[in-house]
Structures are given as structure tokens and as C-alpha cells.
Amino acid sequence: MAESRIVVAAVCFVDDDGRVLTVRRSGTEPFILPGGKLRSDEGLASAALRAVDECLGITLQLVDLAWLGTWTALAANHPDHNVIATVFTAILPQEPVPGAGIEEIHWVDPNGIESGIKLAPLLEQFVLKSVA
Numbered sequence: 001m002a003e004s005r006i007v008v009a010a011v012c013f014v015d016d017d018g019r020v021l022t023v024r025r026s027g028t029e030p031f032i033l034p035g036g037k038l039r040s041d042e043g044l045a046s047a048a049l050r051a052v053d054e055c056l057g058i059t060l061q062l063v064d065l066a067w068l069g070t071w072t073a074l075a076a077n078h079p080d081h082n083v084i085a086t087v088f089t090a091i092l093p094q095e096p097v098p099g100a101g102i103e104e105i106h107w108v109d110p111n112g113i114e115s116g117i118k119l120a121p122l123l124e125q126f127v128l129k130s131v132a
Contacts, residue, residue, distance in 0.1 A: 010035025056096035076120030
């Protein structure tokens with residue numbers, strides 16, 4: 001059986017205390033970065049910009065993004081799938097507001113993840129280590 005892959009683009013926002021902004025989609029348990037799957041007519045950066053606007057009501061421009069990394073990990077919400085994620089960083093220009101299926105926003109300290117918080121494998125294995 002062929003390996004199923006999901007290609008996504010996401011944005012990592014880090015606050016002044018070094019915490020990373022995460023979101024939890026409705027009906028799911030793990031926290032993930034704000035982002036989403038690519039549509040057929042968009043590139044990685046454009047997908048990240050669109051998804052952040054839909055998820056958090058944050059409007060960014062291409063010049064606001066800086067590439068952090070591209071990684072492959074087990075998908076948080078799709079069993080038997082891998083996610084190939086390109087992650088950008090950006091400065092958060094305003095307070096995020098949950099939208100487009102986002103049930104919860106949570107700031108995560110990469111140096112001390114609190115108990116009871118389930119994080120996506122991509123966050124734990126790659127992103128948090130890259131910004132810590």
C-alpha cells in the first residue's frame with residue numbers, strides 16, 4: 001500500500017516569552033500550528049497566508065514570512081498519513097481570534113510543555129526544537 005501524504009503550509013508565531021501559538025481544530029485533540037492544506041492553485045507561502053487568515057483572522061503579506069523548515073512527520077489528525085509541512089515564522093501583528101473550525105488557541109512553551117496538552121508530532125519533533 002502506498003504511503004499517504006498530506007502537504008501543508010503553516011506559520012509559527014513566537015511571543016516575547018518564547019511561547020509558540022498553537023490551535024486545536026474542532027473535533028480533534030492535538031494542538032497544531034495554524035496552517036492548512038495547499039489548494040491546487042496556490043504555492044506554499046500563499047497557502048500559509050490564506051490559512052492563517054481563515055484560522056485566526058490574521059492578515060499577513062508574503063514579506064512577513066520567513067522560512068523555518070520543511071519536515072515530514074505523522075499527521076496529527078489523519079491516521080496512517082504523513083504530513084509534509086513547510087513552516088514559516090512571522091511576527092503576530094494582532095491578537096488572534098479563533099475562526100474557520102478552530103476550537104481553541106493555546107500558547108506552548110517549547111522548554112516546558114505542560115502536562116495534559118497533546119501536540120502534533122511535527123510540533124514536538126521539529127518545530128519546538130527549532131525555536132527553543
